[in-house]
Amino acid sequence: MNPSLKLVARNLHLSACRIVIIAPLLIITASVACASESADDDGIVVEVVVEGLTSPRGLALDQDGNLLIAETGGGRLLKVTRDRDVRSLTTTRLPHALNSGPDAAYTAGPSAISLLNGEVFVIVGEFRGNKSARLYRITGETGYEAVTPVTDAFSPTENRFSNPYDIVNAPEVDGWIVSDPGGNSLLAVDLDGNIHDYVVFQSFTIPDHEAPVEMVPTGIARGADGAVYVGSLTGFPYPREQAVVWRVEDLNGDGDAMDEGEVEPFVTGLTTVTDITFGADGTLYIAEFSSDTKAVLQGGDFSKNAASNPGRVLRWNGSELTVFADNVVSPTGLLATESTLYISEEYAGRVSKRPLN
Numbered sequence: 001m002n003p004s005l006k007l008v009a010r011n012l013h014l015s016a017c018r019i020v021i022i023a024p025l026l027i028i029t030a031s032v033a034c035a036s037e038s039a040d041d042d043g044i045v046v047e048v049v050v051e052g053l054t055s056p057r058g059l060a061l062d063q064d065g066n067l068l069i070a071e072t073g074g075g076r077l078l079k080v081t082r083d084r085d086v087r088s089l090t091t092t093r094l095p096h097a098l099n100s101g102p103d104a105a106y107t108a109g110p111s112a113i114s115l116l117n118g119e120v121f122v123i124v125g126e127f128r129g130n131k132s133a134r135l136y137r138i139t140g141e142t143g144y145e146a147v148t149p150v151t152d153a154f155s156p157t158e159n160r161f162s163n164p165y166d167i168v169n170a171p172e173v174d175g176w177i178v179s180d181p182g183g184n185s186l187l188a189v190d191l192d193g194n195i196h197d198y199v200v201f202q203s204f205t206i207p208d209h210e211a212p213v214e215m216v217p218t219g220i221a222r223g224a225d226g227a228v229y230v231g232s233l234t235g236f237p238y239p240r241e242q243a244v245v246w247r248v249e250d251l252n253g254d255g256d257a258m259d260e261g262e263v264e265p266f267v268t269g270l271t272t273v274t275d276i277t278f279g280a281d282g283t284l285y286i287a288e289f290s291s292d293t294k295a296v297l298q299g300g301d302f303s304k305n306a307a308s309n310p311g312r313v314l315r316w317n318g319s320e321l322t323v324f325a326d327n328v329v330s331p332t333g334l335l336a337t338e339s340t341l342y343i344s345e346e347y348a349g350r351v352s353k354r355p356l357n
């Protein structure tokens, strides 16, 4: 068991300054579909699906095979049809902000998408002022309604969303499991919107750095074995090779994964993980945010910083970690189909895709 993980911090004290993911202040006007192709260094054909977005992040496929994109800074859920038509699912924008977080330098808004029982649900994260940090249901072309109540990030264990980030459907809790980087937790949310702690990750220490480093769980996915998997960004100073993909399973069926052996490291030696997704063959794809996350988040123009310090997508086949895509700009959303890996490059404002083989 990795000593960095200590569970059941039920009285978790939230620190005041918890940097999560983000985006540029640049407001780029709307969506432009295009089909430009290029080849990366390894000869993989890279195709830009959509560009000109304001912080695209969470990705999903709807029942008709259309790509859905959570545009964090634009407050929109975008649908990209097979013929590359791009439209917003709602005429009303979801809650979003371009001036959240420390120094008002980060975006908050739609972060992740769930399709359940024929409906579309969306997680909205919000660093500053938690009243928008909620799970919403898309009700039709005009808008949306909240599933979860206004939450209190400082609530002891119930009903708290701090900065929810990613979501996976979870019949074992009669709803969803949501990652909350702001609370270093996974939260169980039932269909009525009740929230309770599912996992709480404790901070860990590294040499030559006095303050504990937070775990900061981010991208979440369901494995073919039924377990839930979640990556960790890790907090400042974003130490290299200290991020982990965790395997999470409620073995004793008591409604959370806070008991012994219920959270185990699955892939270690990673750096600033922002999302994970499983391919049809069980291969796990892992997004690492940047080669130097500290440099990206130090201030200034995040888009430029991210382009100068790109991240990458790794591939874990069960025994070996290899690089699938290098030079990917601030990847924060992954989606694998039978034949394609889609990547949200958040600060670059685009979603790209690459063939799987």
Ligand SMILES: [Ca+2]
Pocket: 058, 059, 112, 166, 219, 220, 275, 276, 332, 333, 334
């Ligand atoms: Ca995700």
Ligand SMILES: [Ca+2]
Pocket: 250, 251, 252, 253, 254, 255, 256, 257, 258, 259, 262
């Ligand atoms: Ca349990």
